[in-house]
Amino acid sequence: MRPVHTSVITVVHGRHDHFTRQQAGFSTCRPAPDDRCVVAIDDPVIRTVAAPGVHVVECASTSAGLPLARGRNQGAHEAIRRGADLLIFLDVDCIPGPALIDRYVDAHRRVDGDALLCGPVTYLPHAPDGYPLDGLESLTDPHPARPAPPPGVLQTESNHDLFWSLSFAVSAAAWRRLGGFCETYAGYGGEDTDFATVAAAKGVPLVWVGGAHAYHQHHPISDPPVEHLGAIVANARVFRRRWGRWPMTGWLDAFERDGLIIRDGDRIAVAAPVTRSVSTGA
Numbered sequence: 001m002r003p004v005h006t007s008v009i010t011v012v013h014g015r016h017d018h019f020t021r022q023q024a025g026f027s028t029c030r031p032a033p034d035d036r037c038v039v040a041i042d043d044p045v046i047r048t049v050a051a052p053g054v055h056v057v058e059c060a061s062t063s064a065g066l067p068l069a070r071g072r073n074q075g076a077h078e079a080i081r082r083g084a085d086l087l088i089f090l091d092v093d094c095i096p097g098p099a100l101i102d103r104y105v106d107a108h109r110r111v112d113g114d115a116l117l118c119g120p121v122t123y124l125p126h127a128p129d130g131y132p133l134d135g136l137e138s139l140t141d142p143h144p145a146r147p148a149p150p151p152g153v154l155q156t157e158s159n160h161d162l163f164w165s166l167s168f169a170v171s172a173a174a175w176r177r178l179g180g181f182c183e184t185y186a187g188y189g190g191e192d193t194d195f196a197t198v199a200a201a202k203g204v205p206l207v208w209v210g211g212a213h214a215y216h217q218h219h220p221i222s223d224p225p226v227e228h229l230g231a232i233v234a235n236a237r238v239f240r241r242r243w244g245r246w247p248m249t250g251w252l253d254a255f256e257r258d259g260l261i262i263r264d265g266d267r268i269a270v271a272a273p274v275t276r277s278v279s280t281g282a
Helices: 016-028 068-081 100-110 133-139 172-178 191-201 226-243 249-257
Strands: 006-012 035-041 055-059 086-090 094-096 116-118 121-123 154-157 167-171 206-209 214-216 261-264 267-270
Touching: 006 016, 006 068, 006 100, 016 094, 016 133, 035 068, 055 068, 068 086, 068 172, 086 100, 086 172, 100 116, 100 167, 100 206, 167 172, 172 191, 191 206, 191 226, 226 249, 226 267, 249 261
Parallel strands: 006 035, 006 086, 035 055, 116 206, 121 214
Antiparallel strands: 086 167, 094 214, 116 167, 154 206, 261 267
16 A cells, blocks of 8 residues: 655744644654645744754735635645645644544545545643643543544535634645635635635535544634634625625624624625624633
8 A cells, every 4th residue: 555645734823832732742643744844924933943854834924914825825835746645734723633644644545536634623721831742632522513423433524614724634636626725815714614615516525534633722712703803804705705605604693793794785894893802712
């Protein structure tokens, strides 16, 4: 059986402590990834933090916000250029579980044709002193909003809107078929739903990979994410133009309920400035 060359792609803008813990987490992975591509968005410090052998890709931000879609595309392009068969995208906040690489490779071999592969994600509690890498599995508690099949089980998902980009894998061939993320999106929200919608339109299934656990490190959040209101509204407009429906409906409904936005058919606008502070959460 031909080996599967894996590359983990992580987009970074700050959060160096989280990145350092993620990097340490790869030491527990069996097997380890064959390659790692880190996309540094306006973050020159990453070159001094990244471990030896990690390939750093520079990406500049724009006035519209952090180009997360473009950053992922640049990372994938570089990973494929360096020989990757399987692209594994892991958010900078996520620490890989010991079996994450192995489970994604196994799923890649077992799935018939192209697929988006997603593993369960556990949101970790606040831990000022960090997390014990040798004890992460004892903290496994996958987010209830997504399926979490048992280890070794592959579960096909009919609702592509459940895709999330915190932790997923896709073959280089499927990536080329999908064309990457739409770079019209900038800042927070929408680009991952768009990517999954393209997959659905092209008949690429979404598959949950049991046992491919990732662990999301705690950081302050707000719900809904009012600090990203402007970007979410702008990206919602993009998605509506491309697909004829609204994405992120839970957030948009909450913004509308709180009087922060106005929706009228195909139109959406910010109605009020945000004054709410960010709350502490997972």
